[in-house]
Amino acid sequence: MEALSVLAVAVASGKAGYVFLQRGQLQDWGITVKAAGSSAELVGFAQGLINELRPDVVVTEDCTKNCRKGKESKRLIQSLAELASHNSVLDVSVPRPRLFQSKYEEAQRLAKDHPEIAGYLPVQKRRIFDFEPRSMVLFEALALAQEVMKGPPTRLAALMG
Known part of the structure; x- marks a missing residue:
């Protein structure tokens, strides 16, 4: 599935991040705090990305079960999934992969697989009372994209019909 172009958008408390991969290579990425303020702003931001980047697949997190997101983040993610379904792209919602002991x-x-975003790695692991670094949402988006690209081909095939 690496031949497809994939736009993955992740939402965390007060921020959203996206990654765009084409043929498995990271082409574009970014973080927004402003657009994560409301569904309307985030949908407008995401529609701009879809119009500009022209992905084949838009990936969001599946918030139906085992999702650790808060109520507001879930609402924003649902808005993104709904937007993707109204565009001529394959919209895919996948559960957040948890293959490591920590997000870090x-x-x-x-970052080893995609050294172009290694500069966004947090300098140190956060302490329990620290806020999560803003850049972690980028890695969350990348994990979602890889879940689709490297996951079982039957998932995309089933969605394609």
Whole structure:
């Protein structure tokens, strides 16, 4: 499935991040705080990305079960999934993969695979009372994209009909 172009959008408390991969190579990425303020702003932001990047697949997190997101984040993710379904792209919602003991270990592994975003790795692991670094949402989006690209081909095939 690496031949497809994939736009993955992740939402976390007060922020959203996206990654765009084409043929398995990271082409574009970014973080927004402003657009994560409301569904309307986030949908407008995402529609701009879809119009500009022209992905084949838009990936969001599946918030139906085992999702650890808060109520507002779930609402924003649902808005994104709904937007994707109204565009001429394949919209896919996948459960958040949890293959590592921590998000920080996952981010380090993803940065090895995609060194162009290694500069976004947190300098140090956060303490329990610290806020999560803003950049972690990028690695969350990348994990979602890889879940679709490297996951079983039957998932995309079933969605394609």
